[in-house]
Amino acid sequence: MKFSLWIGALLSGGAVLAALISLVWTPYDVTALDIAHKLQSPSAAHWLGTDHFGRDIASMLMAGARTSLAVALVAVVIGAGLGVPLGLAAAAMRGRWIDELIMRANDLIFAFPALVIAILITATFGPSATNAIIAIGIFNIPVFARVARAGALSLWQLDYIRAAQVSGKGRARISAEHIAPNIANLLIVQGTIQFSLGILAEAGLSYVGLGAQPPTPSWGRMLAEAQTMVTIAPHVAIMPGLAIVLTVLGLNLLGDGLRDALDPRLKGRSA
């Protein structure tokens, strides 16, 4: 199923490209209000129309992509950066108290609905993009820890690991030199999925007003603000909605496609 991989790459690549271009150029200034031209339908001047303050929606979506992708990306980096070493350590110390401690702490975080804790964090420390990153990042940790541990456990049984142990390499070194590279494919796939979940979470937090604060554009807030205007100017809600749907869909397809392409066990089955 190469097809899904390509569609996924295309859609997520589009979002990334829009975010990158917005760093240097957007059709209009996203902080400039033009109230005389509010709620205009898509036209040649405004490709995707204007919102309730007359801002260009295309520009806001581009800049919003930057917020969404940045929050999700950093959250994945936090999750993987802390979660993978923890998972590897747990696998290396399998059955000992440290393994128990790490995995039970993971279960503890898993036990709470992620969004509720994210709301708690942003409500306590004040709403901002940074706090949204931290909130989403924390919930990525156990996900990566589990995937890393599960992948590592099966590797620890293999002969070449045994050989490495016999030749005197320590557990930490084996984890870093032999285990980590061999579970990279699992982590990449998981990373793409967490990335798409991160975008959804960021949109959710901004939607309830706990994400990036104005005037920083954000897809979730655009959607929230458009809510009451759906009946008079549907495009104001449809555009950010589509942006979220397409990006998340793209990342999921990309994740699926990558798994098919990278996982040797699935090779030949899907073709």
Place this chain on the structure above:
Amino acid sequence: MMPRLLTAVAALLLSTASAWAARDTITIGMVLEPPNLDPTAGAAAAIDEVVYANVFQGLTRFGPDGSIRPDLAKSWDVSEDGTRYTFHLQEGVTFQDGSRFDAKDVKFSLDRARADDSVNAQKQLFAGIEQVTVIDPLTVEVTLKAPDGALPFKLAWGDAVMVAPESAADNATHPIGTGPFMFKDWAKGDHVTLSAYEGYWGQPPKLREATFRFISDPTAAFSALMAGDVDAFPNYPAPETAAQFKADPRFKLIIGSTEGETILAMNERNPPLNDTRVRAAIAHALNRADIINGAMFGYGTPIGTHFAPHNPAYVDLTALSNYDPAESKALLKEAGVSDLTLRMALPPPSYARRSGEIIQAELAAVGIQTKITNMEWADWLERVFKGHDFDLTVVSHTEPMDIGIYARPDYYFGYNSPKFDAVMQELEGTSDPDKRTELLQQAQRILAEDYANAFLFQLPKIGVANAKIEGLWKNAPTQANDLTQVYWDE
């Protein structure tokens, strides 16, 4: 034959059913939930919006047109020198717990409101009262320190309603007044229900029960109206959808004005906002037309001072703070202010949140950065109103004739002007209408020239109601949802 007969029977049943079911209950939507239900112990407009004229009554009251009308006092006489008011009370009035209302309750209520330990939010209303004397059970005399022609106006406020000594302490959670509706229940976070009081002294209300539902989200307010979960939303929070209700024959749109001066309040304790030039710069940076268009979808009247435009004493001073970014930049330069970053606290109503975002953009255009914090009301009251921990905030002051707040010591925006205080003091002691108008205009000018705050627009009253509901107020001369004249016309 059979089907036709059935149809006829069904039609008959339906028609009689609707004849019986002349609706006598109503559900009113409100954006804010009151923090308590005692109008004599809280500043929140939501308290009056539930209980004013419904549960509690004063000696006088506001009519729908803003005029002052007799209520529990059926008439009053003023002494020659204007310092003694004799109020003649209605007969046969009882509180909703069955106890009698008489002159002793009037004395208790007024003395309680003006006592040193009173928690009344509008204590200044009673500041001029020297003494309250019970003449007989149906007559009360109020002696003033100085003549005050505005006493009947002051006693019409929700903060001046009559309470009973036995129940006053519990009014916050279980209000007991003399009005046509009595408190039934309060599900916190959801609704307050009132039911008609059988023993009401006046003309009984046409409604049997009224529920106030609290819906702060504009979208939810829209859906609740569309679905019929709410029958009327007298202060509808989503002006963008008002046009839709206008086009829909099931609803009617009632556009009026309120006493709500919407302002960008500036905390004058915090430099550089204590500098009049900086405040002027902020005022000149704002384009009222854009704010009214963008935040209120065109509903609202621009104001240039803290005064309601529909009041005969209003002076249009908007030209003093016209939109002039160049002037604004020049003023900032003159004040030696550069690289200014201010915090802006925004309470939940959409007028505040949307105006805030527009103001943020307009201030950025003259080089003032703002950091917006969206707050819930409780938070806003605690941190901004009581704690004074803010630089800028957008809020609507919905009390009638509240220009006097600028004379209050240590009010939340920290305005302080001996000149203004003197005018207010003189106003207190003046009863001649022409002289009062002149003083009020002088006061308006001082505020505008001092750029005490940035005055934005007069909040419109955008009411949406089921087309069959009659008797709701068009304008809001005070914060109230008076249900005494409301009925279903079907």
